[in-house]
Amino acid sequence: MNRQALEDVGISPAKARIVAKAVDLFYEKGFERTTVRDIAAATGILSGSLFHHFKNKQEILYTAMAMTTRGMGERAEAAVAGISDPVEQLKALIICELSSIHREDGHAAYVLVDEWRSLDEASREKVLALRDGSYEKCWMDALDGCAEKGLLKSPPKIARQLIRGALAWTRNWYRTDGDLTLAGLADEVTNSFLKI
Amino acid sequence: MNRQALEDVGISPAKARIVAKAVDLFYEKGFERTTVRDIAAATGILSGSLFHHFKNKQEILYTAMAMTTRGMGERAEAAVAGISDPVEQLKALIICELSSIHREDGHAAYVLVDEWRSLDEASREKVLALRDGSYEKCWMDALDGCAEKGLLKSPPKIARQLIRGALAWTRNWYRTDGDLTLAGLADEVTNSFLKI
DNA sequence: ATTTGACAACCAAGCGCTTGCTTGTTTTTA
């Protein structure tokens, strides 16, 4: 998301800078172990000044999750745009999700899967609604397409969850600088869940 | 693990009772959001009394992880005992892991995948060593066996990680009281990663 | 061209509360 797009949804450059630093800390230590003083120090301001931008600590997490969700939705839509074959759509989405997790600034994607518990019910539902409207819709369209052609091993909804789990867990073992390329890893996953 | 087995590794009945309650709370709220007062209240004692049994809060988490790891190792070994076909071994291990996550008292298995960050480096390595010695050995033996027969789609180590991710994530969507049985879910996973 | 005023961003200080943990004593258990 570029600066203008961010401001359109009410996120000033200052907010974006704080959130970026916060995400790195959440990635390292988790939301609970990260203090507002940590976030402020990383941003180069004092802790109290954070509350000029956010009404409380949790709103920082919510903003991070909402921004990330929006960004991933946009990238997913771009990834499948112009592709009509559902199998190719699926491959593109797998690569897209893996990229989100393993890119340099990909800490945000992890925060999205690991810090739900720290979010209150209302915020949680807002983020979920955002996700289902764009990102998950792309996935389900592709998977339904594969299923219609009889190429999917499991029912689409189950397949989606199994794939999501397999991909999310890569954070704990896969390194981009190892022998296995990201495209290679994507192939392993694709081959597992399709009849080929 | 029965009572005698626990005491053999230095875990008194009182300790085991505290850990069991603690695990339930960690499952609900996470380690950081669970206070020693919460744990004590759930056990029916005052917070200070906890420190008669454990030298600090983190030792409670470590004990929970060590106990769980040991228990899962024993169950995995029992699951593959007497089975020589590696494919059947793999199926048994998948059901075993799913059961650990979704059984009534299965909260412990979750703590094992979600609370690593709260453990200090030394304890982390101890638990990992414990796991690799029994539980993971069962898995790798089965997967290597499948691979030798040419039945495995991915290299064993990659397959193990993909399967682990897919299984761990079931905690976030699969319900034992739904339409899909645990055996049915295990079949979906098995079919995905084997050439059949 | 200068002054004024409104505003956002931030600082400095610290409040009220919760946290993990300690200590000294009493009760329970074997």
Add this chain to the structure above:
DNA sequence: TAAAAACAAGCAAGCGCTTGGTTGTCAAAT
């Protein structure tokens, strides 16, 4: 009757957050 387990009380540190004031910026008013 001695050891183990629990209580009662509270400490020091750290937490999220509030408050009141200072600075820099920029547009409207003079």
